[in-house]
Amino acid sequence: MVDVVGVMDILKDQFWFSAGLAAALIGVIMTVVAYCIYFERKISAWIQDRVGPNRVGPLGLLQPLADGAKFIFKEDSIPANVDKPLFLIAPTVAFILGMIGFVVLPWGGSVDLDGDGVVDVVAQVADPGIGLLYLLGVGSLGVYGVVLGGWASNNKYAVFAAMRSTAQMLSYEIPMGLCIFIVVVCVGSLRLEDIVLSQVGEGHVWNIVLHPVAFFILLVTIFAETNRTPFDLAEAEQELVGGYHTEYGALKFGMFFLGEYAHMITGSAFITVLFLGGWHLPWVPGLQPEDVSVGAMFMKMGVMGLKIVAFLFLFMWVRWTLPRFRFDQLMRLSWKGLLPMCMILAGYAVYLVYVGLDRDVYWALGGNIVLVLSVLVFNVLHRPLVSGRQANMPAIGGRQPA
Amino acid sequence: MSNPWPLMVYVTFALGGLAIYFLMPRTDRSTRGAGAIFGVAALAAAMVLCASRFLGTEGGNVFFYLSAVVAVASAVKVITHEKPVYSALYFVLTVLAIAPLLIIQHAEFLAVALVIIYAGAILVTYVFVIMLAQQGGASIYDRRARQPFVAVFGGFFTMALIAGQMTVLPEEHVVQGTLASASAERATELGNTAMIGGVMMTDYLVAFEIAGVLLLVAMVGAIAMSRKRVPTEVVRASAKPPGQIGREVQPF
Structure with a gap:
């Protein structure tokens, strides 16, 4: 029989609590990632009016296990003429960079483990003062998995995919950084727990209410950073055979796959913390920062998990609904659309902070509405051309392009 | 020695x-x-x-x-x-x-x-x-x-x-113990990022702004040099409307 009091005493030390949380997180995240693939297939089947996987176990629920076994037992072939060290490192890099973002996410706020009214630990593996920048840094390294895999394969199509992916990730990091900048300027801290706490409590609202346009732009850039449709040009199988992982098989392909889904979970958690209040729900007792009991911690973790799952569903829904962008449209969207809007928003946010109205919903929201309306009016007056090439062509049916 | x-x-x-x-x-x-x-x-x-x-x-x-x-x-x-x-x-x-x-x-x-x-x-x-x-x-x-x-x-x-x-170097020039721990104390108290921001915006404001302007000028220069003027007239002459492409090809 386990001595509960002794275990509690050990867990009251932040180091051992973090170690336990990290071990639990690895198990939970790996399971969720495996089941993401199952749900991706189920949701695509639902959207396309099919049945989906239903052979392995009840409702096909054991499908991830079967997929995992298949990945492990398949022949692990390495093509001739690949750059072998990089070819082997690339899937590992992609997978690890997908997984290590979880350590700084705030899962459940402060916790008082023994009920004596003193906060013992923070339900977070690590709580550095630069948690937000850490996530940004891990995200900016994520491109290496794709680039190394594509180049080491010694395959023209894989190199094309790597090239597209690099250009895309570098372009979308800039609007992403500006969206994060807006939140940081308004909150005044890079600590993720501080960002959550600034959105909860009396007189505070979630950042999505203050800056809805920044939320939407950040969502778009996360779609681009995780290489998900409509930004999945790096694995456009109709154009590139398979994409950067054309030459990969068995478990190495599986690691790319798991890395992509782990990246999606990190991105969902990121946007949840920045704009949707993290573990907080308004007016629900137990989800407020004052409630630090162990039960409240599990409730907060559950709410955070539910928000992440909702975002994962959105990712899958969009993937099976929208077609892929063409590359020039993708670049135009980032450099001529999102970047100017983000710069205007960032300037406005700095001005609001300067005059002390940054937490005032009406001012922040009003600025966002004015921005959206002016962008719409501008685009109606100066209709953007569909692409550079077509601008030089006579239009179909004799209508001149605007 | x-x-x-x-x-x-x-x-x-x-x-x-x-x-x-x-x-x-x-x-x-x-x-x-x-x-x-x-x-x-x-x-x-x-x-x-x-x-x-x-x-x-x-x-x-x-x-x-x-x-x-x-x-x-x-x-x-x-x-x-x-x-x-x-x-x-x-x-x-x-x-x-x-x-x-x-x-x-x-x-x-x-x-x-x-x-x-x-x-x-x-x-x-x-x-x-x-x-x-x-x-x-x-x-x-x-x-x-x-x-x-x-x-x-x-x-x-x-x-x-x-x-x-x-x-x-003489002992008092060597950063050991006291100076390092003093700055560390201030960093934990104020926050590392806030400290750097404070220094950038007060002591080194002019240098910081000049560096920013320099980077902007370099970026504008790079774009200006790498832009190539595309001869639009030539492209317009050679392009055919989509409906006409293939119409002029004679059958075998």
């Missing part, structure tokens, strides 16, 4: 210089074995030097030694590897190994900024350019170092002079 430190520093750097010289890529015969032996000797000497001086203080942190060994070893690989792609990737590893050193010094913001800017942005473009340029395998100028002796001697002579001079 009363102070043994400068001599020990000079010996360490001499061993390091020899290691780099023998590790340099050359086409006639491989001297990598000798280079590896000198490299291990130089690392061991550096370890003894650091351990005997800093063990027990903040410089004796075990993570410092782990990161330092990785950083130095991968930095050696940057200049001695024959394949440019691997050189660039070892540079990434060097940057990632230097970040923990900054964290040990309580400079978290600098550490993450280094990773984001160097490893995340600049080196991605480097790696990519090298990958696109080197599709045909390593060329002769990558497999043979040019002027290795002059380069190694110049670099290590300068480094040895600076490091040796640092060991003979």
Whole structure:
């Protein structure tokens, strides 16, 4: 029989609590990632009016296990003429960079483990003062998995995919950084727990209410950073055979796959913390920062998990609904659309902070509405051309392009 | 000689210089074995030097030694590897190994900024350019170092002079204990990022703004130089409306 009091005493030390949380997180995240693939297939089947996987176990629920076994037992072939060290490192890099973002996410706020009214630990593996920048840094390294895999394969199509992916990730990091900048300027801290706490409590609202346009732009850039449709040009199988992982098989392909889904979970958690209040729900007792009991911690973790799952569903829904962008449209969207809007928003946010109205919903929201309306009016007056090439062509049916 | 430190520093750097010289890529015969032996000797000497001086203080942190060994070893690989792609990737590893050193010094913001800017942005473009340029395998100028002796001697002579001079500084100039812990205390109290921001916006405001303007000018210049004027008239003349394409082709 386990001595509960002794275990509690050990867990009251932040180091051992973090170690336990990290071990639990690895198990939970790996399971969720495996089941993401199952749900991706189920949701695509639902959207396309099919049945989906239903052979392995009840409702096909054991499908991830079967997929995992298949990945492990398949022949692990390495093509001739690949750059072998990089070819082997690339899937590992992609997978690890997908997984290590979880350590700084705030899962459940402060916790008082023994009920004596003193906060013992923070339900977070690590709580550095630069948690937000850490996530940004891990995200900016994520491109290496794709680039190394594509180049080491010694395959023209894989190199094309790597090239597209690099250009895309570098372009979308800039609007992403500006969206994060807006939140940081308004909150005044890079600590993720501080960002959550600034959105909860009396007189505070979630950042999505203050800056809805920044939320939407950040969502778009996360779609681009995780290489998900409509930004999945790096694995456009109709154009590139398979994409950067054309030459990969068995478990190495599986690691790319798991890395992509782990990246999606990190991105969902990121946007949840920045704009949707993290573990907080308004007016629900137990989800407020004052409630630090162990039960409240599990409730907060559950709410955070539910928000992440909702975002994962959105990712899958969009993937099976929208077609892929063409590359020039993708670049135009980032450099001529999102970047100017983000710069205007960032300037406005700095001005609001300067005059002390940054937490005032009406001012922040009003600025966002004015921005959206002016962008719409501008685009109606100066209709953007569909692409550079077509601008030089006579239009179909004799209508001149605007 | 009363102070043994400068001599020990000079010996360490001499061993390091020899290691780099023998590790340099050359086409006639491989001297990598000798280079590896000198490299291990130089690392061991550096370890003894650091351990005997800093063990027990903040410089004796075990993570410092782990990161330092990785950083130095991968930095050696940057200049001695024959394949440019691997050189660039070892540079990434060097940057990632230097970040923990900054964290040990309580400079978290600098550490993450280094990773984001160097490893995340600049080196991605480097790696990519090298990958696109080197599709045909390593060329002769990558497999043979040019002027290795002059380069190694110049670099290590300068480094040895600076490091040796640092060991003979008067005690009160050496950052040990008090200054480091005082700034660390202020950093935890105020927040690392807030401290850097405060300094940037007060003491170094003019330099900061000038650097920003310089970067902007460089960016505008790069775009202006790389833009190519597309002769629109030519394209317009050769293009056919989609409905007409193929109409003029005669049947067999």
